[in-house]
Amino acid sequence: MGIITVLWEKWVEFRRDFFKITVAAMISPLMYLIIFGLGIQTTSHGEPYLNFLIPGIVAMATMTGSFSAIAQNMSVQRLYERALDQIMVSPTPLWQFILGQVIGGSLRGMYAAGVILVLTAPIRTGLVFNTLSFAIMFLNGTVFATIALVLSFLAKSYTDAPRFTSYIIMPMSFLCNTFFSTDQMPAGFRQVISLLPLSQASAMIRTISGGERPGAFGFVVLLAYLIVFGAISVVFIYRKKNL
Amino acid sequence: MIELRNLTKKFGDFTAVDHLSLTIETGEFFGLLGPNGAGKTTTISMMSTVLLPTAGEILIDGQRLDRKASQQKRKLSVITQEYSMRQDMNMDEVMEYQGRLYFLPRKVIKQKTDVLLEFAGLIDYRHRTVRHLSGGMKRKLMICRALMIEPEILLLDEPTAGMDALSRRQMWNLLRKVNGDKMTIVLTTHYIEEAQALCGRVALVNQGKLQKLDTPDNLIRELGPFAVDETSQDSLVSRYFHNRDDAIAYLSKAGSDAALRATTLEDVFVDVAGRKL
Numbered sequence: 283m284g285i286i287t288v289l290w291e292k293w294v295e296f297r298r299d300f301f302k303i304t305v306a307a308m309i310s311p312l313m314y315l316i317i318f319g320l321g322i323q324t325t326s327h328g329e330p331y332l333n334f335l336i337p338g339i340v341a342m343a344t345m346t347g348s349f350s351a352i353a354q355n356m357s358v359q360r361l362y363e364r365a366l367d368q369i370m371v372s373p374t375p376l377w378q379f380i381l382g383q384v385i386g387g388s389l390r391g392m393y394a395a396g397v398i399l400v401l402t403a404p405i406r407t408g409l410v411f412n413t414l415s416f417a418i419m420f421l422n423g424t425v426f427a428t429i430a431l432v433l434s435f436l437a438k439s440y441t442d443a444p445r446f447t448s449y450i451i452m453p454m455s456f457l458c459n460t461f462f463s464t465d466q467m468p469a470g471f472r473q474v475i476s477l478l479p480l481s482q483a484s485a486m487i488r489t490i491s492g493g494e495r496p497g498a499f500g501f502v503v504l505l506a507y508l509i510v511f512g513a514i515s516v517v518f519i520y521r522k523k524n525l
Numbered sequence: 526m527i528e529l530r531n532l533t534k535k536f537g538d539f540t541a542v543d544h545l546s547l548t549i550e551t552g553e554f555f556g557l558l559g560p561n562g563a564g565k566t567t568t569i570s571m572m573s574t575v576l577l578p579t580a581g582e583i584l585i586d587g588q589r590l591d592r593k594a595s596q597q598k599r600k601l602s603v604i605t606q607e608y609s610m611r612q613d614m615n616m617d618e619v620m621e622y623q624g625r626l627y628f629l630p631r632k633v634i635k636q637k638t639d640v641l642l643e644f645a646g647l648i649d650y651r652h653r654t655v656r657h658l659s660g661g662m663k664r665k666l667m668i669c670r671a672l673m674i675e676p677e678i679l680l681l682d683e684p685t686a687g688m689d690a691l692s693r694r695q696m697w698n699l700l701r702k703v704n705g706d707k708m709t710i711v712l713t714t715h716y717i718e719e720a721q722a723l724c725g726r727v728a729l730v731n732q733g734k735l736q737k738l739d740t741p742d743n744l745i746r747e748l749g750p751f752a753v754d755e756t757s758q759d760s761l762v763s764r765y766f767h768n769r770d771d772a773i774a775y776l777s778k779a780g781s782d783a784a785l786r787a788t789t790l791e792d793v794f795v796d797v798a799g800r801k802l
Contacts, residue, residue, distance in 0.1 A: 290622075368623065372598060374628075524536070
């Protein structure tokens with residue numbers, strides 16, 4: 283029941299800011315596609331670079347969409363609007379509030395990815411996006427929504443949200459298998475980067491887009507992040523002395 | 526009944542609330558008064574579980590209150606000092622969100638929203654977003670939101686801050702009415718006359734500690750119901766007397782700038798706060 287309430291709140295927000303959300307979801311990925319995909323035309327692994335890039339951009343869009351939907355919003359609600367107080371005092375179980383935020387955030391990430399898929403649909407790439415691709419997008423979105431929740435509970439000021447984006451989202455966008463394969467990285471660094479959630483999500487979506495089935499390892503990594511950060515956010519909301 | 530038992534809250538080395546113990550009976554209109562930084566808002570925040578105590582506990586009807594205590598939280602509604610609302614929602618959405626958080630059916634939410642917004646004179650502005658409301662309108666909306674769930678306990682942290690005199694009086698009447706319906710009300714306010722007009726009992730706190738706890742009349746009686754104000758060039762000094770004859774005798778010896786009046790709760794407040802400052 284509490285989950286539905288949070289999803290309703292997210293829907294109200296989405297309905298009102300539909301245009302802004304859609305434009306924000308489009309701009310960066312579209313720039314990357316134009317510059318790296320169409321402007322600098324090249325090949326990767328013997329295929330057009332766009333075939334490599336589009337799955338990475340889709341995975342990245344789920345990350346940025348879900349992360350920004352939660353990090354910005356929760357920081358403002360907690361520290362500026364104090365709207366979180368209304369949740370804390372209500373009888374809605376707080377774990378349901380967290381779960382609603384995670385699902386709502388992930389759906390926003392999927393919407394951002396959906397926008398990219400629609401925009402790239404006219405380009406005849408032959409890439410495959412099936413139910414499993416969307417499941418991975420959703421899972422990736424839940425991971426970054428939980429990370430955003432934890433960070434927003436740690437934020438000291440609502441201006442911290444853009445900093446989190448600079449520290450976490452931007453480096454991941456460039457390093458984690460979006461624009462180039464992690465295989466080309468030096469040993470050691472490569473292993474660390476490939477264990478980050480976006481690397482795994484990109485790799486799995488890219489594997490499916492090439493008509494193959496991804497291995498289970500990527501799911502294990504994403505689920506591990508989801509469980510760890512989900513648990514931390516639940517512990518924070520129940521036990522953090524000063525929310 | 527609400528019981529605060531040795532309630533303590535520390536922020537680092539600073540103790541905001543220091544072993545506060547008191548009991549608030551069901552249906553009571555209770556005031557929590559103190560100077561700025563006395564720990565009033567921190568106490569209300571702990572009673573609404575936004576802050577967790579460093580030590581001590583809060584019981585509602587004998588059951589410990591914490592963030593998992595949905596049964597106890599269902600009885601509570603809070604009006605915070607800040608406008609704790611989504612600024613980008615309109616009034617209908619704010620009310621619906623509150624109703625949903627308390628599991629009210631949508632039909633009931635709609636009916637109550639109509640009644641409460643009409644009652645508060647906000648019905649014509651129901652589609653206006655919170656950020657476009659005046660301070661007074663936001664306050665009224667917060668009250669509508671709090672009353673929507675018909676709480677057994679209403680926590681009010683400076684509920685009339687920013688309201689004009691007329692709106693404040695309307696608010697007093699509303700609070701008297703809901704308290705008459707057996708709602709327990711805990712009020713913090715800077716307007717001491719507000720506490721004197723509304724509260725059956727008041728607790729005076731300073732530096733996180735309970736200083737006095739009694740009815741306003743008893744507190745005034747204890748200080749002395751007759752006050753003589755002596756105005757000098759740079760200060761106003763008040764002296765309190767337990768009988769009128771003593772006050773008049775003092776007045777006759779004092780200068781021409783002295784005046785006799787009835788002691789108020791504000792005098793008690795200033796006396797308690799002033800001693801510690």
